[in-house]
Amino acid sequence: MTTTDDIEGVRRLLAEYCLAADECRYDDWARLFGDDGVMVAFRRDWSGFEALTGFISNAPQGLHLNTSVRIDIDGDQATALSNFVFFNLDRELSSMGLYADTLIREGDGWRFARREIRMAKPVQPQSD
Numbered sequence: 001m002t003t004t005d006d007i008e009g010v011r012r013l014l015a016e017y018c019l020a021a022d023e024c025r026y027d028d029w030a031r032l033f034g035d036d037g038v039m040v041a042f043r044r045d046w047s048g049f050e051a052l053t054g055f056i057s058n059a060p061q062g063l064h065l066n067t068s069v070r071i072d073i074d075g076d077q078a079t080a081l082s083n084f085v086f087f088n089l090d091r092e093l094s095s096m097g098l099y100a101d102t103l104i105r106e107g108d109g110w111r112f113a114r115r116e117i118r119m120a121k122p123v124q125p126q127s128d
Helices: 003-022 026-030 050-059
Strands: 032-039 044-047 062-074 077-088 093-106 107-117
Touching: 003 026, 003 062, 003 077, 003 093, 003 107, 026 050, 032 050, 032 093, 044 050, 077 107
Parallel strands: 032 107
Antiparallel strands: 032 044, 062 077, 077 093, 093 107
């Protein structure tokens, strides 16, 4: 597989994460994580199929948008950093921040070894 194919595979994984969550395909969403994959959010970790499906099925529903993706490939491992915004079903901006990912190639494609949600914090105005 070429690096271009790898980058496209990672981009597809990142897109499927948002689409599966937004379409309430929780089992599909959990399968995006490797066998030992970990989701890190809100000062907690979730790993294993049951824990991951429990996490996503209890999350608020809405629309995830993922952009400004930076991907670095190193053989069968990769890292990605990307911005996200999440709109709830009332069409209000609910959260935004960064996804920090460690990825692994497993079998037929790329999977999350670790996905960490880093929420954006309000910027404090600078005083002169």
